[in-house]
Amino acid sequence: xxxxxxxxxxxxxxxxxxxxxxxxxxxxxxxxxxxxxxxxxxxxxxxxxxxxxxxxxxxxxxxxxxxxxxxxxxxxxxxxxxxxxxxxxxxxxxxxxxxxxxxxxxxxxxxxxxxxxxx
Amino acid sequence: xxxxxxxxxxxxxxxxxxxxxxxxxxxxxxxxxxxxxxxxxxxxxxxxxxxxxxxxxxxxxxxxxxxxxxxxxxxxxxxxxxxxxxxxxxxxxxxxxxxxxxxxxxxxxxxxxx
Numbered sequence: 001x002x003x004x005x006x007x008x009x010x011x012x013x014x015x016x017x018x019x020x021x022x023x024x025x026x027x028x029x030x031x032x033x034x035x036x037x038x039x040x041x042x043x044x045x046x047x048x049x050x051x052x053x054x055x056x057x058x059x060x061x062x063x064x065x066x067x068x069x070x071x072x073x074x075x076x077x078x079x080x081x082x083x084x085x086x087x088x089x090x091x092x093x094x095x096x097x098x099x100x101x102x103x104x105x106x107x108x109x110x111x112x113x114x115x116x117x118x119x
Numbered sequence: 120x121x122x123x124x125x126x127x128x129x130x131x132x133x134x135x136x137x138x139x140x141x142x143x144x145x146x147x148x149x150x151x152x153x154x155x156x157x158x159x160x161x162x163x164x165x166x167x168x169x170x171x172x173x174x175x176x177x178x179x180x181x182x183x184x185x186x187x188x189x190x191x192x193x194x195x196x197x198x199x200x201x202x203x204x205x206x207x208x209x210x211x212x213x214x215x216x217x218x219x220x221x222x223x224x225x226x227x228x229x230x231x232x233x
Contacts, residue, residue, distance in 0.1 A: 004162075033221075042223050042225055043223040045221070048220070055218065056220070097213065097218075108165070109165060110164070110165075113161075
């Protein structure tokens with residue numbers, strides 16, 4: 001089946017503008033995650049959704065960052081008043097959510113990312 | 120969560136087995152060992168995971184020591200397309216109290232040469 005789909009794949013925006021990044025998780029996956037990776041850096045956790053709720057948003061770097069998920073499916077990450085340090089690839093991932101991991105029911109699968117450049 | 124230690128880089132000859140080590144000496148009983156890789160400019164790709172027993176799938180084998188303090192990812196016949204950063208991650212089991220956050224370290228840059 002289809003994997004995690006993200007759009008746009010590339011986005012160039014001017015400093016101070018707002019951007020929205022979209023994620024379509026694997027069908028049926030109840031858990032959804034956002035990470036980001038700055039150039040040459042490691043992957044940084046941003047937020048985790050279970051259904052439409054976000055039990056863990058501890059990784060959001062500032063109040064300019066927000067995310068929502070609707071219908072237990074599509075998620076949008078919004079960055080307001082973008083800054084140059086926001087330039088990074090934003091990765092979305094999804095998984096089922098089972099309490100017994102042995103059947104790989106909790107494996108997290110990533111999309112290809114949205115490359116954001118703030119100029 | 121337990122942390123992992125991996126060598127920053129290693130080279131491997133095409134067609135040979137690549138053995139990637141990982142130390143996780145503070146791993147707890149409810150923590151799994153996961154391996155992902157990230158090929159340049161792509162999203163991380165799941166490879167394999169295990170708890171106590173050795174595991175094998177179509178991509179790789181995972182050997183976990185009996186005391187669970189270290190593990191080795193084996194790519195049986197490395198190809199040029201296996202050049203990537205490989206991440207060893209210790210992940211808490213998903214329970215009612217934990218969603219099993221996946222935390223990435225620096226990983227090992229593996230370069231497969233002809």
